Amino acid sequence: MSTTGYRAVLAVPEFRFVFAAHALSTLGTVVCELALAVLVYRRTSSPLLSALTFALGLLPYVLGGTVLSAVADRFPARRVLVACDLVCAGLAAGLLLPWMPVAALLALRCVLAAIAPVFAGTRAATLGDVLASGELFSLGNSLLRVTNQTAQLTGFAAGGVLLAAISPGAVLGVTVLTFLVSALLLAVGTPARPARSVGGGALLTASWGGARVLFADRRIRAVFALAWVPPMFVVVSEGLLTAYVARLGASPAALGLLLCGMPIGAIGGSLLAGTLLDHRARVRLCLPIVLAATLPPLGYLTHPGVAVALLCQIGVGSGIVYTFGVDAWFLDVVPEHLRGRAMTLLTAGSMTAQGLGMTLAGAAAEFAPVHLVVAGGGAIAFPVVALVVGYASRVVSVAAA
Known part of the structure; x- marks a missing residue:
């Protein structure tokens, strides 16, 4: 049992600054997303456009992740x-x-999202220097995810209350x-550290060249697939919650509560796994957990009220525990000099997949009841994720790291 893992990570002074900065910026982003989603839905009454408010914060990750990925290593x-x-x-x-x-608001959100993978990839690659061992690296990334989910929990809850009292525009100022x-x-x-790699040439050339090297390794391809495919299905319910709450006739505070569901599951699952399990057990459980996380959306088949929907969201969120295995395998298979580019691509692919999932779910909800779209996403997710899990288990050893 590892009861001191998170404390060991927080004992590193530099990590504490990264931790605090991440919490603040994530909190502001979450409040921004909620306010934009409500603002767009109030103006348009469209589930598709409401889902796009979240999705357009994710889809542009592919631009930053491909064109600008070398920034993480070159500067x-x-x-x-x-x-x-x-x-x-x-x-x-x-x-x-x-x-x-509305169009201009969404455009600004797109540009913000294009920058995000460069930031996330640079920060994640730097963690490999700050937290040198494989276990500390996994725990550090896990703690940042817990921070991310806690900020979402706080932001969605506070944002729901604020939106009931003041305008979405005022909330955006945070x-x-x-x-x-x-x-x-x-x-x-x-501290100031030198660039990870100094190579010359155009930034785009360096970014694409690094991507080609990474994708040539089947082990890295397996890690990317495991990091990209499951999130595409996980976000289906989250992207449609604004429309679902409106169809229930519930208040913005109820929307904030439901949006807290996935963060609650993610925080609880991560903290339990990080404290009650050792490193090898967390890695071994990675694949079963990601499969189990595809099942809770089936609960939407009955068109549940807020309480049952909240339980479904908590169940989906707990699946984030599978990322312990992804982190361990990433550090094991990616060359150090390409770590920044690899993490930028991994983040960009995951976020782009989430944006695609939200967009497709929003489009389907224009023609079918929202609760059936959410349940259908879960039904499709299980066999698709099972294929990815089978591929990863063949290519990357479960006992790695």
């Missing part, structure tokens, strides 16, 4: 992280303009401040 990490936060703060400030049309504070924390709390 000093601290400089990249601080610059990304400052650019995002400036873009988020545009969301405050009261005359901004995002700018959180990006600025995150930039300050990273600037003062992380």
Whole structure:
């Protein structure tokens, strides 16, 4: 039993600054997403456009992940992280303009999302330096995910209450401040490190060249597939919750509560796995857990009320425990000099898959009842994820790391 793992990670001073910066910027982003989703649905009454509000924060990850992935290795990490936060703060400030049309709001959200994978990939690759061992790296990434889910839990709950009292536009202002504070924390709390690789040539050429090398390795392809495919189905219910709550005739506070479901499951599952299981057990359970996480959406078949829907969301969220195995395999199979590009691609692919899942679910909900679309997503997810799990189990040893 590992009862000190998370404490060992938090004992690293640099990680504590990264931890705090991540929590603040994630909190602001979550509040922003909720406010935009409500604003768009109020103006359009469209499940598709409401789902696109979330999806357009994910789909542009493919641009940043492919065109800009070499940034994570070619430039000093601290400089990249601080610059990304400052650019995002400036873009988020545009969301405050009261005359901004819906299309422009979504466009700004797209640009923010294109920057996000560069930031996430750079930060994740740097964790390999800050937390050198495989177990600490997995625990550190897990703690950042717990932080992410906790920020979502807080942001969705607070955002639901705020939206019942003030306008969505006013709620959007929180995002700018959180990006600025995150930039300050990273600037003062992380040391200057040299670039991971210095190679010359155009940035696009370096990005595509690194991607070709990574995809040539079947073990890395298996890790990418395991990181990309399950999230595409996991987000179906989340992307349709705004429309589902509206069809139930419930309040914005109920929407905030349901959006808390997946973070609650993710936090609980991660903390239990991180404290009650050792490293090898967490890796071995990776594949069964990701399969089990496809089943809770079937509960939407009965068109449940808020309480049962919340339980379904918690069940889906608990599946995040499978990422312990993905992290361990990633560190084992990816060359150190390509780690930044690999993590940027992994993040970009995962987020793009989520955006695609939300978009397809929103389009289906234009023609079919929302609860049946959510349940159908779960029914399709199980056999598809089973194929990916079978591929990964053949290519990457479950006992790796």
